[in-house]
Amino acid sequence: MEPETEGPPPATQVTALQQMVASCTGAVLTSLMVTPLDVVKIRLQAQNNPFPKGKCFLYSNGLMDHMCICEEESKKAWYKKPGNFHGTLDAFLKILRNEGIKSLWSGLPPTLVMAIPATVIYFTCYEQLSGFLKAKLGENETRIPIVAGIVARSMYWYNYENLKRWLCEKSGLYEPTFMISFTSGALSGSFAGVATLPFDVVKTQKQTQLWTNEYCKFPEPLDMSTWTIMKNIVADKGFSGLFTGLIPRLVKIVPACAIMISSYELGKSFFQKHNVERQ
Numbered sequence: 144m145e146p147e148t149e150g151p152p153p154a155t156q157v158t159a160l161q162q163m164v165a166s167c168t169g170a171v172l173t174s175l176m177v178t179p180l181d182v183v184k185i186r187l188q189a190q191n192n193p194f195p196k197g198k199c200f201l202y203s204n205g206l207m208d209h210m211c212i213c214e215e216e217s218k219k220a221w222y223k224k225p226g227n228f229h230g231t232l233d234a235f236l237k238i239l240r241n242e243g244i245k246s247l248w249s250g251l252p253p254t255l256v257m258a259i260p261a262t263v264i265y266f267t268c269y270e271q272l273s274g275f276l277k278a279k280l281g282e283n284e285t286r287i288p289i290v291a292g293i294v295a296r297s298m299y300w301y302n303y304e305n306l307k308r309w310l311c312e313k314s315g316l317y318e319p320t321f322m323i324s325f326t327s328g329a330l331s332g333s334f335a336g337v338a339t340l341p342f343d344v345v346k347t348q349k350q351t352q353l354w355t356n357e358y359c360k361f362p363e364p365l366d367m368s369t370w371t372i373m374k375n376i377v378a379d380k381g382f383s384g385l386f387t388g389l390i391p392r393l394v395k396i397v398p399a400c401a402i403m404i405s406s407y408e409l410g411k412s413f414f415q416k417h418n419v420e421r422q
Contacts, residue, residue, distance in 0.1 A: 165410025177205025221249035332400025
């Protein structure tokens with residue numbers, strides 16, 4: 144009989160603390176690389192349609208979307224700074240030249256206070272639950288990503304795990320490389336972004352209505368059930384209205400997912416090798 148080939152170290156050899164460090168590192172890298180895209184987008188929006196007091200806008204650090212409200216009347220707020228921009232690249236270069244490199248990460252620190260802990264908990268919970276289910280049901284049980292993903296956050300993980308496994312098989316590899324993780328993260332992020340966009344459109348409209356009602360002191364709240372808002376959007380703009388902002392969403396989500404998951408997997412791989420060497 145041929146000796147049984149030994150597989151790579153199991154994922155459980157990476158401790159929960161190491162998973163938290165890897166996910167925290169990935170979250171910081173994602174925020175640093177994706178936030179400038181959203182800062183430029185918001186500055187362009189503010190230039191074309193100035194933000195009055197009480198105006199709501201979305202701010203994203205690549206990890207989470209945050210609904211912000213304009214409360215500052217002066218031009219000192221970062222999103223109200225003047226700028227004669229003629230497109231995304233022009234805005235990026237002018238902000239960099241006239242305001243300094245730090246302006247491209249305006250507003251980032253406060254959002255990281257919420258985004259990084261949430262991301263770390265999410266990724267660590269997924270890995271811990273996934274490892275537990277694999278120990279109980281077997282390493283190749285296809286339902287594991289679904290169950291673990293539902294508990295941790297969404298179906299994103301199902302696409303990611305299956306794409307990663309398929310690309311590894313096509314490449315004749317047992318463990319994913321950085322490019323396999325990057326590609327799987329980008330593609331699964333795209334699928335998840337398209338599938339969840341209608342609900343994100345509804346969420347944004349709900350939040351906007353809540354801020355408007357509070358700011359304008361409307362005596363009676365509007366009907367803001369998800370189904371009602373969806374029907375109103377379809378009636379007003381057609382079915383395509385549920386997918387408003389698809390391209391900008393993908394431009395933001397695809398690199399964010401790819402950077403986050405590939406840096407996270409790279410961190411796990413580093414700790415896995417480190418643990419094996421210590422043993």
